[in-house]
Amino acid sequence: MHAVVCVKQVPEQNSVKITPDKKVDASGINPIINLFDEYAIEEALQWAEKSNGQVTVISLGSDDATDSLKKALAMGANEAVLISDAALADVGAQGAAKVVAAAIKKLGNVDIVFCGKQSTDDETGQFGPALARFLGWPQLTYVFKVHELTASSIVVDRALEDTLETVESSLPVVVTAVKDLNEPRYPSLLKIRKVSKQPIPTWGLSDVGLSVGDLGGTIKISDRVPPPPRPSGEMISGDVQTQVKALVQKLVESQVL
């Protein structure tokens, strides 16, 4: 089995600050692997281990996204590819999916692609479905359990808003992972030592056979505002009886209860 995992490097959420000129303050950002992608990596590793398979991680991003790829390698992935090109700076989810689909076709012999259900920075949730469309493969979104993965088929549970669904699909397929699909492992210290010096191949747009014209629309962010600060809490004083009474009353008033 050859699994590809799509990994996006995103800012850790509480590390993002917006500058007065509406830019993201890059100095304070702590870059991490998108939370949902960590589950995707772990799931791919577990199934690859069972079948003696291969895991390749792909990231589309700036050069420093190699940090996330190296972490995935230290977790146990076999290969990594960075897709980085100045022309991709403002690419949206659709364009990104098109480029990654081309990269996956270039790799060839891929049986399954795992990605997170969405990224914690842009939160569009479009990447996985769009990738499946560009590859022409079935998609299994919001997967919270993989029951079975064979050379030709997969059985998963999908967590939908008000239903749980068990679905079977043929391969190749695109799977998007939700939180708690598994427990992502820590990088291995031995592998950290190996991968820290390992060069990671970088592909530009032309390496995957695309040009700027193929990307479709680009996205420009016209305004950025930080979320309003949370109003400060209210302390309820008195003995336990009084406190509980006052608390319940407030919860009823605010229609929580």
Next chain:
Amino acid sequence: MIDWTANYGFFLNEEHAMLRKTVRDFAEKEVAPYIQEWDRKGASHDAGMAEHMIPVIKRMGELGFLGVCIPQKYGGAGFDYLGLAVVCEELERVDTTLRVILSVHTGLNSLAVFQWGNEEQKQKYLVPQAKGEKIAAYCLTEPNAGTDVAGMQSTAVLEGDHYVLNGEKTWISLSDLADHFLVVAYTDKGKKQRGMTAFIVERSFEGVETTPIHGKLGVRAGNTGSVVFKNVRVPVANRLGDEGEGFKIAMTALDNGRYTVASGATGLIQAALEASLKYSKERETFGVPIGNHQLVKRMLSHMILNLETSRMLCYRAGWLKNQGIRNTRETTLAKWHATVESFNAANDAIQIHGAYGFSDEYPVERYLRNSRGAVIYEGTRELQELLQADFALEERSYKALRCELPAYDEAAWNE
């Protein structure tokens, strides 16, 4: 937010950065959420032996932290000695008890076996310790002998192919959890320091008994206790080094243990600083965040100065270890400075937090209590001060050792 660990590229590389992230992730996910509860539990007089630490130590072993700087052929992860500092910084940034494990298990015990042990001893003891399958402790201090090591009373008498060990060690970290003890005792009391010998003693040997100490000011989430040896028969094969080398072994072990303590204290200063910066932005008095007041700024600035000087002193000591250069002077300087300043940083962190800092709802009072021990153990503040002057006045110098701590050699560590 400033990354306090950035811009140390002249000592650290990408490997260390990945190691740091992994250890931080572990400590923040698997220990930080429970530490307040464990620390509170440890304050009670029937706290037991900190059993909650057993799975934590096991996990640290599986992840390779406990053998971080041990060569791969001995079960370690093969990082250099700076890697050990990084692990200690990140562990103590969350809680001192985590770093104490590295200090006694890795710094004081495993590295001593690595430096002084024969091949058989390394296979039998170092390998399972580096993998974290067995836990190790270091027994030097006795009820009547701490700083004055020569005042110890434990004895080991050779009888055929065994030594018979008798004595009591106290204030031993991990006493109740450890499988292996590095013990120093007199084989010839008349020769004073030259009459001491080191032994590897297993808990399973008959006559080894341990009891936890309760009522500690700090490191409450961890285990500290006494170890009594009553006619324990220790095979000659378990003598570490030669007869009479025990004092040297104990002191070189401290060169490594103190390095872990200093690095950990650096992590504690960082934790105190981070907590203080956060609070300084949140808390308002007289209509402005308290961080706007100059006297608060001064406390923050001092923490920063001491964080960075401690870190640099530690990395220099680690760099010397990597080169295979003796570093007692540099290591004790780092240990003295970092531990004293970690106490001061925690103290100021409480000040910045006002009354809230006086409560265990915030972590800073725990930092203060935890930092205090390191000003005493592995050589008191006074001992480190004396050492500095002794070196400067040429009253102390290095004598060649039969076994030096091997310089870091990447190829050899990867074998």
